[in-house]
Amino acid sequence: MSIASTNRMTPYLFLAPAGLVLAFALFYPICYMIYASFLDWNPSQRIGEAEFVGLRNYFKLFGDDAFRESMGVTLKFAAVVVTIEMFLGVGLALLLDRNIRGMSVLRTLFILPMMIAPIVVGLMWRYMYHPTVGIFNKTLKSWGFDGIPWLSDGSWAFASVVIADVWQWTPFIFILSLAALQSLPASAIEASKIDGASGWQQIIYIKLPLMLPVLIVTLLLRLIDSFKVLEVILVMTNGGPGLSTEILSLRINRTASEFRELGEAAAMSNLLLIVLLILTFTMFIYNKAQDARAARLRAVEEEV
Amino acid sequence: MSQQTYDRQNPAFYALLITLVVMAIGPIYLMLTTSLKLNIDIMSDSSSLLFMPTLRNYETALCDFLWYEPEHLRRCDPTFGRALTNSLIIGLISTAITLIIGTMAAYALVRFRFMGRDVVSIWTLMMRMVPPAVLLVPVFGIWTFQFGIDGSRGGIILVYVALNLPFVIWILQSFIVQVPIQLEEAARMDGAGPFQVFFLVVLPLIKPGIAAASIFTFRVAWNEFLLANALSDRNSRTVPVTIVNSLTEFDIDWGVIMATGMLLAIPPIIFTFVASRQIITGMTAGAVKG
Numbered sequence: 001m002s003i004a005s006t007n008r009m010t011p012y013l014f015l016a017p018a019g020l021v022l023a024f025a026l027f028y029p030i031c032y033m034i035y036a037s038f039l040d041w042n043p044s045q046r047i048g049e050a051e052f053v054g055l056r057n058y059f060k061l062f063g064d065d066a067f068r069e070s071m072g073v074t075l076k077f078a079a080v081v082v083t084i085e086m087f088l089g090v091g092l093a094l095l096l097d098r099n100i101r102g103m104s105v106l107r108t109l110f111i112l113p114m115m116i117a118p119i120v121v122g123l124m125w126r127y128m129y130h131p132t133v134g135i136f137n138k139t140l141k142s143w144g145f146d147g148i149p150w151l152s153d154g155s156w157a158f159a160s161v162v163i164a165d166v167w168q169w170t171p172f173i174f175i176l177s178l179a180a181l182q183s184l185p186a187s188a189i190e191a192s193k194i195d196g197a198s199g200w201q202q203i204i205y206i207k208l209p210l211m212l213p214v215l216i217v218t219l220l221l222r223l224i225d226s227f228k229v230l231e232v233i234l235v236m237t238n239g240g241p242g243l244s245t246e247i248l249s250l251r252i253n254r255t256a257s258e259f260r261e262l263g264e265a266a267a268m269s270n271l272l273l274i275v276l277l278i279l280t281f282t283m284f285i286y287n288k289a290q291d292a293r294a295a296r297l298r299a300v301e302e303e304v
Numbered sequence: 305m306s307q308q309t310y311d312r313q314n315p316a317f318y319a320l321l322i323t324l325v326v327m328a329i330g331p332i333y334l335m336l337t338t339s340l341k342l343n344i345d346i347m348s349d350s351s352s353l354l355f356m357p358t359l360r361n362y363e364t365a366l367c368d369f370l371w372y373e374p375e376h377l378r379r380c381d382p383t384f385g386r387a388l389t390n391s392l393i394i395g396l397i398s399t400a401i402t403l404i405i406g407t408m409a410a411y412a413l414v415r416f417r418f419m420g421r422d423v424v425s426i427w428t429l430m431m432r433m434v435p436p437a438v439l440l441v442p443v444f445g446i447w448t449f450q451f452g453i454d455g456s457r458g459g460i461i462l463v464y465v466a467l468n469l470p471f472v473i474w475i476l477q478s479f480i481v482q483v484p485i486q487l488e489e490a491a492r493m494d495g496a497g498p499f500q501v502f503f504l505v506v507l508p509l510i511k512p513g514i515a516a517a518s519i520f521t522f523r524v525a526w527n528e529f530l531l532a533n534a535l536s537d538r539n540s541r542t543v544p545v546t547i548v549n550s551l552t553e554f555d556i557d558w559g560v561i562m563a564t565g566m567l568l569a570i571p572p573i574i575f576t577f578v579a580s581r582q583i584i585t586g587m588t589a590g591a592v593k594g
Contacts, residue, residue, distance in 0.1 A: 010412070010416070010498040011412040011415075011416035012412075014408040014409060014411060014412035014416075014498075014502070015408070015409050015412045015413070017404075017405035017408065017409070018405045018406060018408065018409035018469055018473065019409070021405065021462070021465055021466050021469060022431070022466060022469055022470070024466075025443075025462050025463060025465065025466030026431060026434070026439075026466040026467070026469075026470075028442075028446070029439055029442035029443050029446055030434070030438075030439075030442065032442040032445065032446060033438070033439075033441055033442040036441060036442060036445065041445075043444070046449050047445055047449060092324070095320070096321075098313065100313060104580070104581075106321070106324075106325065107580065107584065108576060108577060108580040109325055109328050109329055110324075110328050111576055111580060111583060111584070111587075112328065112329060112332060112573060112576055113328060113331075113332075115523060115572040115573070115575065115576045115583070116332070116527075116569045116572050116573070117526065117527035117529075117544055117568050117569065117572070118527060118529070119527065119529050119544040119547055119548060119565075119568070120335070120547075120565040120568050120569045121331075123335070123547065123551075123561065123562070123565045124331040124332070124334065124335045124565070125331065127334070127335070127338065127558060127562065128331060128334065133346055133558065135334060167327070167328075167331070171328070172587065175584060175587060175588065176587070176588055179584070179588045224433050227435065228435035228436070228437070230435075230436070230437055230529075230530060231527075231529045231530070231544070234529070234548070235548065235551060248437075249435060249436075249437030249438075249530075250437075252437045252438070252440060252441070253437060253440060253530060256440055256441055256444070256534075257534070262441050262444075262445065265440070265441045266441045266442070269437065269438040269440070269441060272435065272437070272438055273434070273438050276433045276434075276435070277430065277433075279433070280430055280433045284426050
């Protein structure tokens with residue numbers, strides 16, 4: 001083999017292993033799932049033996065109250081969690097964007113909750129919410145109040161799950177927006193200071209608008225991830241009480257392993273995937289638009 | 305930077321900082337202390353800060369690995385020890401494989417640009433958002449009926465490699481772009497083949513990127529529950545799966561379960577302290593430019 005042909009083959013050689021793995025273990029399963037969502041299939045059957053039922057799984061889902069409720073819980077969870085986390089995270093970043101000693105230690109401590117296994121996070125919170133040995137109820141009782149049914153009452157359980165998620169993921173938004181703040185052009189802030197802008201005015205008119213592109217990407221990233229939350233809730237409440245915390249990925253898991261309806265679970269996975277696809281595309285298009293805008297501005301500058 | 309000065313802040317600000325730190329690590333601290341308590345201390349009403357720390361819960365969890373017989377145990381339950389071995393093997397091997405083939409692919413995508421970068425980045429982005437829950441049904445079906453690798457460590461490793469590859473390729477691309485092409489050309493002039501250029505010139509230069517990518521990959525493999533639960537059998541269960549299994553029992557032994565949770569949390573905590581810079585780089589890459 002000549003050197004030239006080796007060189008021509010190189011990129012393919014480098015790409016081949018990754019391409020193969022992705023094709024067999026990620027792309028193929030996804031196509032398989034789309035196909036499986038049209039089948040009436042239970043786990044003891046091979047897929048070839050499953051009966052083709054067309055769109056029946058989807059119709060069944062839309063007529064199913066439990067599914068609609070769990071879709072509602074998922075959307076509510078994502079919206080509530082992301083809103084709270086954005087406000088807290090960005091607020092803290094604005095507040096802590098100062099030249100202080102130990103900032104890097106602080107950031108290190110803040111990323112701990114994200115690095116620990118979600119299973120363990122769920123475990124910690126389940127322990128803290130425990131009606132008798134948990135720290136919250138112990139403290140409440142020692143102050144003479146009644147204990148709160150953290151995980152055993154529907155609306156409290158939802159709030160408890162939200163609190164745990166806020167604890168785990170606010171640092172993510174904090175760190176991204178802090179990075180954005182620190183990469184802002186110092187000249188703009190300097191100029192506003194000279195023009196006599198107060199701290200609040202600086203934040204509202206200078207910092208936030210300049211951070212906006214990063215904030216939007218952060219928001220979308222977090223939104224995508226909030227649909228993936230599963231283990232924390234699984235450990236804390238397992239979807240209960242009732243269906244009050246049963247988010248979609250939990251329902252997929254239950255439909256597949258408890259109800260043994262693989263076709264229906266696949267149809268649900270498909271719907272979840274579509275939601276996430278829309279979000280991802282939004283993010284990609286937004287990024288592209290930002291790049292194009294930056295390029296146009298640069299071109300204009302060069303002309304002048 | 306040794307001469308750097310810091311601004312003075314007012315006391316309320318420091319109070320806020322301390323509150324935040326307590327809130328961030330309080331639950332972790334609580335887990336640690338609980339894992340060091342006897343059940344009598346856990347159940348007692350007084351939320352005492354004073355208790356005799358004991359390693360007994362850890363002895364119970366790890367009895368398989370101990371060279372002595374803990375006297376409080378009547379019978380050693382090897383479940384957790386086995387799971388720990390599985391988790392380590394699965395985590396390390398899947399990280400190694402992901403990184404090797406991931407760096408190669410990222411390098412090819414950056415340097416040889418035979419496909420539009422856009423096409424690649426949107427694909428990696430799309431693959432990145434696929435939640436494990438969505439893969440549950442197809443992976444279970446395919447692994448069981450077509451590949452016949454359900455219940456083995458190999459099957460779990462394959463899913464994790466596939467799950468992590470898009471992110472690894474994506475993040476390493478941004479590091480490889482920064483390697484000056486002149487370096488590679490110089491090496492090629494000196495007669496190095498493409499593989500030599502890659503392994504001897506490029507790889508050493510992107511070490512920080514590789515560090516970040518390997519931490520993220522290992523973390524996913526180490527922490528993941530859902531797919532491991534669906535694919536493993538008795539002998540290939542990982543730690544998260546055993547933890548959830550022991551939770552379903554009615555009477556929870558909090559001391560022991562917190563000790564296992566702590567053991568599961570220790571590697572990520574160590575990584576965080578050793579490489580927080582790289583982790584933050586990995587997290588911000590893509591969202592924050594520059």
